[in-house]
Amino acid sequence: MSSKKTNWKRMDETIRAYLGLKYHLVGVKIRKKDIEEEEKRLKPEKPLAYCHMVRIASLHGKTFIYDKTDEACPTAEFILGFREPKYSKFEHRIEPSVTKSILIAPLDQMDSDPDVIIATVTPKQMMDLTTILQAGKAELLSAGFKGEAACAEFTAKPYMEHEPNVSFLCNGARVVYSDFRDAEILFGAPAHTYIHVAETMDRISKTGGALCGCRTSDIPMEIINEFEKAGFSKGTDYFFGKISGQNLKAYLNKDFQGRLKFITFHLPVKLSSAEEAEKVVKTLQKMLVRPYSVNRRGYWLDLTMTATEDELAINLRDGESIKKVAQEFANKMKRYLNRIEIKA
C-alpha cells in the first residue's frame, strides 16, 4: 500500500465521518492515454453515462476506467473532452479535447492522484462543508450551475478552473441515466480543496472546545482575543494575567438570563491567617466604595471592582482599553494595600 493511497483513504474517512456522508467520495482522473490491456476489466459491461458511473462508484464502491465507446451520454462526450464540439457551445468543458480515457474510483481505492473529487451530499452536508471551506474568509463561496449538463458543473469546471463547484444536477443525472435522488447534490473540487477541507476537519476535531471535550464558557472569541492582547490568558470562564506586577483576574458576570452584564476585576491577596484576613477586610471595607469591594475567603482577601462596561468606560473589544482599566485597578488596589501596609 503506497503512502499516497493511505492518505486518500484517510481523507475519505475524515470527510465522510465529519459530514456523516452516506456515500464514498469519488476520485476522477482525466487521462490522455488509452486503456491498457490489464485495465480493460474495469470497463463498464455496457455503455453508461459518466454521471451514472460516478453514482455507482459512490454507492457501491466500484471502479471504472472507460473511453468514449463506453459513454452513453452524448453531451458528456463533449464536456469531458472526448470529442471536440463543432456546432454546440459549452461554457465549461475540458479543453483541449484530448481525453482518451477516464478513471472513476472510490477515493479510498485511488492509486493515483485524482484530478477532481466528487462528493454526493445533502443540502445540510453542503452547508457544513461550506463552513469548513470558507472558515476565516469574508467572501462567499461562488458556484456556477444551470441545471443542464451537470458533468460540466461538478467535473469540467473544477478541472479547468482548479476551484470547487456545486451542481444541482441535470435531468440526465436525475431521471434519464443515473437516478440521483431529489435530496442529493454534487460537490466537485480539485484534490487540493479536499486536502484543505480534511486538514481543517482534523484540526477542529482535535482542538474543538476544551482539551477534555467540553466547552467551559461561551465568551465570544473576539473578546477572548482582546483580553489576550491586554496580557491576560483565558482560564475556564475567566482571564488571568500579571498586570502592573499584580496577579489579576477578570470575570464576565452574567445576569440571570445569561447575558454578559458586568465585568469584575479581581485581585486575590493571600494573608497569613483567616484571622488576619478578617481584620484587614474590616479596615478595607471602610475605605472602599462601589464599584470596589473586599471580601474574605479563608485566608484570602478578594479585592474586586465590578461594574458595567459603560460604568468602567471599558471596551471589551479593545485590548488597549482592557489593559488600561486593569492597570488602573491594579495600581489603585496597590495603593490601598500600601496604606494599610499589606504586600500584594
Place this chain on the structure above:
Amino acid sequence: MIKPGDIQRYMQMQNQYKGHLIINPIMAGGIVPEEVQKRIFREEWTKVGYALCSDCIEGRSDLITKPPVKVFLQNIAEFFGGDVAEHTFGCRVAQFAVMKAISDYVENERPKDYTKVVIADPLCHYTTGIAAEMTGFRLTEPPYSGYPEYKVEAKDFAERIEEIRKETGKLPGLIVVTHVDPYYGNMNPVEEVGEIAKEYDIPYMVNAAYTAGVLPVNMKDFQADFLTVSAHKSMASLGPLGFLVTTYEWAKRAFRKSVISPEWSGRAFGKKIPNLFGCSVGGIPLISAMYSFPYVIERVKKWDEELKKVRWFTEEMEKLDDLMMIGERPHRHHLTHFETPLFWEISKNHKRRGFFLAEEMIKRNIVGLHKGLSKHVKLSVYGLDWNEVRKVRDAFYEIAEKYVKQFNLEYSVPSSLAETPASEREEATS
C-alpha cells in the same frame, strides 16, 4: 484491513502506570482495595464476562441470589437512605433511567401539570446534559456566583421554577442537583433545593457520583426522589457500574417492566427493565463492588480525616507563588481545582509546553493530572496516606523549583517544606 502490527501491539500492551500514585479526582474514590483485587483473581471471577450469571434463575442480574446480588442491592438502598436500588451500566445510565421515567410520567400521566424541562445546577456533569438530550428534555440552569467560588444558591432554583411556570403554565418535570460538582468540588445546597422541590412537588434527583461511597450520603436528608451513584468513581469498584436508588413510589416507574411483544412470534420480555436496557451488569464490576462494600461502609466513617488531608494539601499548594484553589472555602470535598499561573508560565518556556507538568509528575510515579493542562489542575489526594500526600506536594514543589530556576522566572518557591500536622506525624513516619 487489520495490520499484523496492530495485533502485535495489542498483545504487548502494558499498564504504564503500575505502582503509581493516582491523583485523578475521577479515579481516587474508585481505587479498588488490594485485598479485593486479589480476591477477584483468587476466586477466578475474571474467567468469563458473565461471572455472576451461572445461577441466574429469573433472567435478570439484580434478582440473582447466589451470589447475593438481590440482598446487596437492598443493602445499597438502605446504605443511601432509599427504598429500592438497581445497579446500572454507570451513573450515566442511572441518570438516563430517571429522565426516561420522568419523561414518560410528564407525557403520559401529568401532561397538564409538568413540562419537559429539567432544571439542573450549572456545574452538573456533562452526562446530566446528555441524559436530558436523550430523553427530549430542555435543560436550564440557575446561575453560579462565578469566579472564584462558583457557588450555587438554592433560591435561584425557585426563581427558575417560577420563570418556567410563567413561560409554560406548568412546572418543570425534574430538578437535578449534583451533590458535589465535578469542576470545583463544591458541595451544592442539596437539602435546601430538596425543600424547594417538595414545596413545588417537583421530582428531585441528586447526582452523588462524586460523594456516595466517599462521605456519608443519605437521600432522605436531601428529600430526594432519586439518588444516582457511580461505583467506579466513589465506591472502590471496577467500572462501569452505577446505582440508581429511589423510593417505592418512583421505583415502579423507573424500573417498569417491559411490555413489548413482537407481532410475529408473540414473544415477551416481561421481566426485563427497559430503562436499564433489560438486564444490567453481570460480571466483574458488580462483584468488585460487593467485595468492596464493607470497606466502603467503614471508610465513609473516616471522611473527616480525609478532609483534613485535603485542606492541609491545599494550604501547602497555596504556598507556591500565585497558586490558588478555586471553589468554595472551607472546601468540603476531595476534588480540588487549582489555578496555576506559575506552571502556565513554565509551559510557555518548556519544549513540551503544557504537557510538561503531567509528564514531570509521572516521572515521579504520580499519575492523574490531565495531560496538556498547565493553567489549571484538578486533583485529589483522597485515599492517600500522609506520606503519600506529602510526596504529591513535594513533587509540585520540586517541579516548580527546577523550572523557575531553569527559566529564570520571577516566582518564588518556598524552600522549607512543612511537616504534616503534628497529630498525623506519627502515621507519616510509621
